Amino acid sequence: MQFDAPFLSDFMELEQDWIDYNGHLNMAYYSVLFDRGVDQIWERLGFGAGYREKRGFTTFSAEFHICYLREVHLGSRVRASFQLLDHDEKRFHFYQELIHEDGWISATGEGLGLHIDMSGPKVAPMPEDILQNMRALAKAHADLPVPDRVGRPMGIPKKPT
Template sequence: MPAPFVSRVMEVENDWIDYNGHMNMAYYNVLFDRCCDQALDLLGMGAAYVRDRKLTVYTAEVHLCYVQELHRGDKVTATFHLLDHDEKRFRVYQELHHVDGWLAATSENLSLHVDMSGPKVAPMPADIMANLETMRAAHSALPMPERAGRSIGIRRKSA
């Protein structure tokens, strides 16, 4: 199990550029989501999981930090670092890196396992839990990312 999981190389598309001349904020989520799709396939929770088992993953919360602008044609990879999980949820930290190595953005996500018959949050089957535990064991050797667990606020200088 790769630690962390690293996506294939992806490219910033022409239609993603906004009137400021850089990639619009929404498309950072698209790139992170594409990486998640690849990692979920590895974990057995990809498109076939929804189709065959009527189980899926919903995103409950995302915290995205923009570090450096991306532009048309930039090539990037994203990482998927499993920080924690229980029988119904998992927490992931991701980084988006330009192929030259610099950090463009980070994303931290809390995802829910969902039974599509409800839809309702439901425990994961044993085989999926085993896959998550295997990934978590591999990822537990990684340091806790400095940017994980951040909150949003305005820092005030004391008088």
């Protein structure tokens, strides 16, 4: 299976209900856009909508960090990138960007996902065919540089006294 490096979703339009009283995209909907952008590559990997019903597995987010870089407003169209940074049989570490149709980056996200057996639910190894797809994605993304925003700590820097 061949994968783009990085993967780019189709363009997505902001919805009126997502705009807050400041006139820009409410912070909660950045997560929605990142998640919707992943849906397309999830289908290619085999994690799509039918995965849970057919095989009894799914994916859950364990952690996700967003950096808001530039506001987007109603009428904007964005696409989500997806770069696989690392994975094992149960987990995957990834990086995403929300890219405005004019080419600038609105937000970045870094996440840790888990493969879940819904009979528990519990973290469980991926079936071999899915793991092969993850390996193919990892190979496609192996030569991409690690983005500067990966692994950033959050906190208030202390000034020297």
